[in-house]
Amino acid sequence: MTVWDRPEPPTRPVPLDRERIVAAAVxxxxxxxxxxxSLRKVAARLDAGPMRLYGFISTKEDLFDLMVDEVQAEILPADQPADWREALRVLAHRTRKTVLRHEWLADLLGGRPALGPNGFAVAEATMAALDGLADIDTAMRAVETVSAYVTGAMRREVANLRAERATGLSKLDWQRASGPRMTRMLATGRFPALAKAVHDGTDLDAETTFATGLDWVLDAVAAKLTRP
Known part of the structure; x- marks a missing residue:
């Protein structure tokens, strides 16, 4: 039995329902x-005994599943764009914004399929964007490719944000601090391609980098969709 098939917890002596449990966990x-x-910490925040949660949520993984589904509601747009490319772009950017509001989501993206109602709705909106444009296997590979890009890009962006908080150094501060080491390594002449990237490459902000990479991935998907 999945967490979605279990009954709601009893409401006495403290009013308790799935919505309150998940909100506290988030x-x-x-x-x-x-x-x-943890189940104990969630119970403590709700002024309830932890045993009252176990009848409905047996493991922390169940709780994580509920949390992921809860915030996935933020990904769904009010209206689905008719153009497949714009539909996938909107979903990707809304996923990014949701992850930045709930950074822990980056740690759970790309795991087990989401079985909650919001997870199903996101999956449906994603597959519907390509409906009728290709055979089902091509559509599924396209969706998996876009999803892999979004997951990897967000894990990297969140990792950078966490590093900034852990070290107290902004990206610019870190570049200044690591500059001497970088200069010495590049001066050896052993890394000419890297040296060119460091000296001549354009340093883009995270949002622009994400949008550019996403467009490249969608270009690749478009090539597959238009192939005879």
Whole structure:
């Protein structure tokens, strides 16, 4: 039996339902990451005994599934664009914004298929964008490719944000601090391609980098969709 098939927890002596449990867990994760979430901590925030949660949520993984589904509601746009490319672009950018609001989501992206109602709705919106444009296997590979890009890009962006907080150094501060080491290594002449990238490449902000990479991935998908 999945967590979605279990009955709601009893409402006495303290009113308790799935919505309150998940909201408390999401708040804990937003404040301190996934390591801040446990059934006992959620129960304590709700002034309830932990045993009252176990009848409905047996493991922390069940709780994570519920949390992911809860915030996936933020990904769905009010209206689905008719153009497949714009539809996938909107979903990708809304996923990015959702991850930046709930950084812990980056740690859970790309895991087990989401079985909750919002997870199903996101998957449906994604597949519907390509409906009728290609055979089902091509459409599925396209969706998996876009998803892999979004997942990897967001994990990298969140990792950088966490590093900034851990070290207290912004990206510019880190570049200045590591500059001497970088200069010495490039001066050896052993890394000419890297030296060219460092000296001549354009340094883009995270949002522009994400959008550019996404467009390249969608270009590749478009090539497959138009192939005879």
């Amino acid at each position: 708040a804990l994760a937003d404040e301190g990451g996934l390591e801040a979430v």
